[in-house]
Amino acid sequence: MKIGLRHIRYFLVLAEDLNFRRASEHLHISQPALTRTIQHLEAELHVTLFDRSQNFVRLTDAGRAFREGGQRVLNGVEATIDLTRRVSIGEAGALRVGYTDFAIADALPELLKQFHQRHPGITVRPHHGVTTAQLQQLRDDKLDIGFVTGPVRQPGFRSRVVQTDRPICIVPEGHRLASRSSVELAELADEDFVHGPTEAWAHFYDYLFPHCRKAGFQPRIVQEAFNSVGILGLVSCGMGITILTESIYDFATGGLVPLPISDIDDVMVTEAVWASENLRLPTQHFVDFLEQSDNH
Amino acid sequence: MKIGLRHIRYFLVLAEDLNFRRASEHLHISQPALTRTIQHLEAELHVTLFDRSQNFVRLTDAGRAFREGGQRVLNGVEATIDLTRRVSIGEAGALRVGYTDFAIADALPELLKQFHQRHPGITVRPHHGVTTAQLQQLRDDKLDIGFVTGPVRQPGFRSRVVQTDRPICIVPEGHRLASRSSVELAELADEDFVHGPTEAWAHFYDYLFPHCRKAGFQPRIVQEAFNSVGILGLVSCGMGITILTESIYDFATGGLVPLPISDIDDVMVTEAVWASENLRLPTQHFVDFLEQSDNH
DNA sequence: TTTTCATGATACCTTTTATGCATCAGAAAC
DNA sequence: GTTTCTGATGCATAAAAGGTATCATGAAAA
Known part of the structure; x- marks a missing residue:
């Protein structure tokens, strides 16, 4: 039998209560179920985690080590689940943004700053590159948004002017x-x-x-x-x-x-470019953000 | 049903193989068992982790996030189990060492350095304190070893001279x-x-x-x-x-x-002092180390 | 085109694991 | 003593996980 999160959860509650009956109540299970789960955990580890007698239960040194690690593991699981859910609804994630010298010198910094304020969970990953390189990376799905020298009139892409230069x-x-x-x-x-x-x-x-x-x-x-x-x-x-x-x-x-x-x-235009379909959620958010920016 | 390490293990193998049949073989289970485990995982998360069709299986953005976190979790579990086992056999752990001004000024630094060489997994936690304070901390199990001004002749303690000063x-x-x-x-x-x-x-x-x-x-x-x-x-x-x-x-x-x-x-003697029974493993190792140091 | 093949999903049954209830044994409190 | 805690154990049940057989679908081969 292998160690599972269940063992760790039960262990941590017991390590807190140091009393099988009370811990089992907190866990909404019977006391024998808890006793056996801890026995299985110790058998699997080949380690005694608790010194027990009829009077008291206390952690061994190894038990203390396991408690620290186990707590970190459970925190990690919770954080992972939370992040995964946030990514799935587009609240977190990464946006790969390409930019030219012209874009970074003018419109891009303010634009990215505002986007980050609106979507703080989305990490912008900037990639410097000339227009031709960015368009290729967009085709290869290496980039979500490109900031390139326009006008771009390629099939499968949409674009929006974000900057004009004399x-x-x-x-x-x-x-x-x-x-x-x-x-x-x-x-x-x-x-x-x-x-x-x-x-x-x-x-x-x-x-x-x-x-x-x-x-x-x-x-x-x-x-x-x-x-x-x-x-x-x-x-x-x-x-x-x-x-x-x-x-x-x-x-x-x-x-x-x-x-x-x-x-x-x-004037010379700099445009934001993105694929016209199958947008990742962070990309969709950025496109929405661009269109809102224009409308006021 | 709750998410367990089993779900994460299976998920990671599938995320690697991107093929249910091959992944199930690597896991030594049948393909339907894997399919259902992933379904349960996705249902529990309320998140689609894989885009599947008859031709290909690939991770969604959320799946990628879960893969990173899940890998960290499994690594954490493995590290925790390993550390717990090492603590249980005395290969890792902490040793709380008290010391006086007299001890730290002479014998202690070299002694701790040698001990660390012999037991690199044991972390020494030094606590400064006068002799009376250290003896009390030893009684309260706040300290494992004291380096104090001797001679100490108290019941329940053993000691060994480590330093003499004119x-x-x-x-x-x-x-x-x-x-x-x-x-x-x-x-x-x-x-x-x-x-x-x-x-x-x-x-x-x-x-x-x-x-x-x-x-x-x-x-x-x-x-x-x-x-x-x-x-x-x-x-x-x-x-x-x-x-x-x-x-x-x-x-x-x-x-x-x-x-x-x-x-x-x-001369004035400085002694190492420790409880005469119920020694923690790191303490026992230190005592053994002290006695070996004397014998050559 | 039809056939074949490989894919992932489903139905049904078995095995394994987890749990609850009743109870035991030992120590402490009364 | 007796009672009242403690954690451990035996046995029966419920839940979870797994296996076999099979289906539906789409791509590649014939």
Whole structure:
């Protein structure tokens, strides 16, 4: 016969009462049932847990050790059951959130903070990644929500704009354009550009390159960095200029000059994306939260 | 019906295999028995733990939460059973050790270190206390072993000498005796003394006062401190002189002068004391350890 | 398509385990 | 003494767990 939670429950009550009859009453069972359960427990452990006589019952040292461990076990069971129930109704759980440099620099922190206030039991697990990587992770069910550079128009996904950015040109101090208050795209045609890897940053280029094309040039990318911090670093080293967003520029450490681009009218959007069906409960809560956020 | 460890064990195996038939084989039970156990578990929790179809079985989010908690619970049960067994054979446990200032200043640290090497599963819980307090705690079963100022000749206790100290006189720098290389007791007759409270330090006075009486005086105690550090502090402040042991003097911070007392021949003993019967296993191990330490 | 195969669920019966009742034996209180 | 506690034991019953046979369903094979 194996030890079960029943043995531990009975044992703990007896260890509290130190009296078989009273303990059996607290347990709503007969005294012989309790006696035998404790006997079985001791036989299974090969350990005497109680010193008993007709006058008194008291714990042995081993009994005290078992009481501590047994109490922890029962607490663990209760906590596990409670957590499981909470997860099943979406009150607890984990939400895997992807984000780009653009998202984390502006809308995301406040959004996650508000979501946590509304659903404190749901743990947000942030995963940094470029748009293309996030979309793939969403397809592979590695991510619940992505914050990506939009617009996303893929079958099987829904999305919602959470942030818009005006692109700005960023040049190092001392650059020939550094003293200007704004620039036109065409003026950048002969500049060296620092940007991210072509495939990874595809969605950003989808937004930027058409504007350049209209202005009559294709940006000459001379250096690639793996994220926006790296890009700004290379720009401040004088390796070239770049076009990013204002919120990204706010993270720069110095040595850089931001220039509005006068002839770009539209904005770059950052969207929350999620699968259109079979949503996990935390994901559903986040989607609901996003839609409520919009409506006021 | 209540959730038991059986439900958790079966659940964990199924969560691993994700196949009722294979899991039932691993558990050495029939497939219907497993199916029903999982059904009962889910009914008791009011939670669906597995998404099942004829093609596949997979965990729900709640199932994943239950798996983590359930694994922890089983590990806890196993650890508790193991610890309980180890305590029952004396391989693990706690030993409550009392000690005086004299004991901790000399023999005790090395003794406890060696004991820990021999019985790494036994946790030593040190309790500082004067001899009288320790003897009372031993009687009240609040302590397993006392390290006290001897000799102890009380019924119901056994003891063993672990340390001997020559008393020395300690005077502040600049004292009229500070430049001497040794003193005789009688020379201290008119000095002010700093010592511990009379009742608490009874055992120490039992050793010291007869010597003074033989030298023809009763020490005039003008200041009482609660421990030897306090005594040395008051001495270095010039409140008086004291008589303690060399090992205690080693802890002094400065401003003090030690003087051998030429006409005290016998030593002050520190003994380990323990009850003579009904020893807990860790206590028995410590006693055995002490006797082995003596024999080589 | 039909057939075959593997899956999990159900029905029915057996075995095992847990429980209750009645009672015993020993120590303490009266 | 007698009574009154204590925990332990024997026996019968109830509840839980398990096994065998079988079903329904969907995927893969023929």
